[in-house]
Amino acid sequence: MSFSEGGEDGRGDLRKPFLHTGSWYRMGSRQSSLMGSSQAIRDSSISVLACVLIVALGPIQFGFTCGYSSPTQSAISKDLKLTVSQFSLFGSLSNVGAMVGAIASGQIAEYIGRKGSLMIAAIPNIIGWLAISFARDSSFLYMGRLLEGFGVGIISYTVPVYIAEIAPQNLRGGLGSVNQLSVTIGILLSYLLALFVNWRVLAVLGALPCLILIPGLFFIPESPRWLAKMGMTDDFEASLQVLRGFDTDITLEVNEIKRSVASTSRRTAIRFADLKLRRYWLPLMIGIGLLMLQQLAGTNGVIFYSTTIFESAGISSSNAATVGVGVIQVIATAISTWLVDKTGRRILLIVSSCGMSISLLVVAVAFFLKGLVGEDSSLYGILGILSVVGVVCMIVSFSLGMGPIPWLIMSEILPVKIKGLAGSVATLLNWFCSWVITMTAPLLLTWSSGGTFTMYTVMCVVTVAFVAIWVPETKGKTLEEIQQSFR
Known part of the structure; x- marks a missing residue:
């Protein structure tokens, strides 16, 4: 095939x-002197x-x-x-x-x-x-x-x-x-x-x-x-x-x-068997892996449950809190946009994944402990606030790296010859994982809130290991240089 x-x-x-x-582009490039005033x-x-x-x-x-x-x-x-x-x-x-x-x-x-x-x-x-x-x-x-x-x-x-x-x-x-x-x-x-x-x-x-x-x-x-x-x-x-x-x-x-x-034009077709070649399977694996882990880390599940967490912490206006989360996402992502060409993709992914792991662990522990204390206890309210802090830190960490960078790396590392096929597969699996997380989050959270956030924490730890072992640094390289490195 x-x-x-x-x-x-x-x-x-x-x-x-x-x-x-x-x-008009060709005319403009030949007659740039006519546009000297701009x-x-x-x-x-x-x-x-x-x-x-x-x-x-x-x-x-x-x-x-x-x-x-x-x-x-x-x-x-x-x-x-x-x-x-x-x-x-x-x-x-x-x-x-x-x-x-x-x-x-x-x-x-x-x-x-x-x-x-x-x-x-x-x-x-x-x-x-x-x-x-x-x-x-x-x-x-x-x-x-x-x-x-x-x-x-x-x-x-x-x-x-x-x-x-x-x-x-x-x-x-x-x-x-x-x-x-x-x-x-x-x-x-x-x-x-x-x-x-x-x-x-x-x-x-x-x-x-x-x-x-x-x-x-x-x-x-x-x-x-x-x-x-x-x-x-x-x-x-x-x-x-x-x-x-x-x-x-x-x-x-x-x-x-x-x-x-x-x-990349020496052959007339790309066969699925050719994907076993290192210059194809390695970037394909990295692109697909990052986009799947982006979703499996449970971000959508956390955001889905954020309203309930805010309510448990005693925040009366969940709509205002939701807007606040949106503002935090924008600010953190803007910071990532500024940092990514200065620090590099790989280090931001590792920092982001580690931050998500710690934040989700805090939320998981808070929920486990809330099940052990009475609702009238002062500790119950403190744990609610702690869970909110964990959610906010998780969203900030996600926005700094795991939100924007997997899409960026996917677009950088996929070879031109397989970009259409591989890009479709990677995008499909990202959306499939998003659907799985969105659909299962309510059931898992009903089963055990602490257990659910523990599972998400484990996936973040897996992400850290995946990035550290497999993901290359692409900062400062042309797309052609990146593709050449996989040959």
């Missing part, structure tokens, strides 16, 4: 950018940053989808007369849709380009939000949630890959972390806006990121590495020139990318 890769078998012309790069356009960092800010609307949509169900549960259940199980199904369907989107994400991104893939993702997202907003029964809710999830599944793969492929090596870590930062901003926005508008208006507002993303895609270049792989030399060089600045000499980077593409 084999997996065909485009541009390698003489049929590359069948794959064209869904949103073409546009001749130094900002020539600044490579500003050019790449503009592209990242536009595609970051996708992860904001991602986060808004994740956060929407939490503050709207009581209102939707009351208006549409849903049972707890029906609303739980509504919440979990986004994961199901995301798994379907993940399966298709790699192939869509390979066949029609990164920008075209984001366009494909934006349309069902908009339709899904409108279906939820105008829902009169559960069927429209379910359909809308599935459509949202499908779009999110594509976005979660495509955005980090696009950012990694356009960013210069010295900025790739920080710009790549913008993906997770945007997710946390989307979650926070859904929490904040839910304090002021009803669930139907909130659903309409949820469509805005993708409504802005669609026209924005027409003003940014396609990934130069994808264009090079497809054999579109003129578009490839024009795209890279506008990303690096019209006055920048891109000769060395052009030659490096061409050599990398040539070295």
Whole structure:
């Protein structure tokens, strides 16, 4: 069995950018003297940053989808007369849709380009939000949630890959972390806006990121590495020139990318048996392992149970506490965005995993001890506060490393030849693990809160060992250098 890769078998012309790069880029690169008055356009960092800010609307949509169900549960259940199980199904369907989107994400991104893939993702997202907003029964809710999830599944793969492929090596870590930062901003926005508008208006507002993303895609270049792989030399060089600045000499980077593409184009297909080769199975294992452990460490389970923990600690306004958690996530992820190109990916992952292990252990011990003391005891209240502190520290630790960096490393280490197949598999397994954790958390927490957090602690310890043994440092290396290191 084999997996065909485009541009390698003489049929590359069948794959064209869904949103073409546009001749204005080539005109701009040849006639940069006409634009001499605008130094900002020539600044490579500003050019790449503009592209990242536009595609970051996708992860904001991602986060808004994740956060929407939490503050709207009581209102939707009351208006549409849903049972707890029906609303739980509504919440979990986004994961199901995301798994379907993940399966298709790699192939869509390979066949029609990164920008075209984001366009494909934006349309069902908009339709899904409108279906939820105008829902009169559960069927429209379910359909809308599935459509949202499908779009999110594509976005979660495509955005980090696009950012990694356009960013210069010295900025790739920080710009790549913008993906997770945007997710946390989307979650926070859904929490904040839910304090002021009803669930139907909130659903309409949820469509805005993708409504802005669609026209924005027409003003940014396609990934130069994808264009090079497809054999579109003129578009490839024009795209890279506008990303690096019209006055920048891109000769060395052009030659490096061409050599990398040539070295991966010697065969017409990738066979599943070829994945046994070290240069394929090792990055594939690292990418899949990190994305699975990101979810198996139980972050979604902890956030799912945060309201109950806050209530047990005597916090009267769970909504305000939830917003506070969202703010903490954004701040911690922003710090990670600043640190990742200074300290490196590997050390942040280890620090993050160790912090999560300690924090979850604190929560587990607090719950075990609460079962041994009476509710009227002063120690009971102290243990409740201790559990809240543990949850907050866990979220901070997660946001510093295990939140943003697995997606960044996945986009960096997967070889070009297997990126579509491997990226789809990694994204699919991430969403599957997310669904498993989300669905099992209520049952496990009913069984034993302390036991559940102990299990999550064990998975964090496994993550520390996995990172220490297998995960390489990719800071300061080009994508081509990273791929060469696995050969």
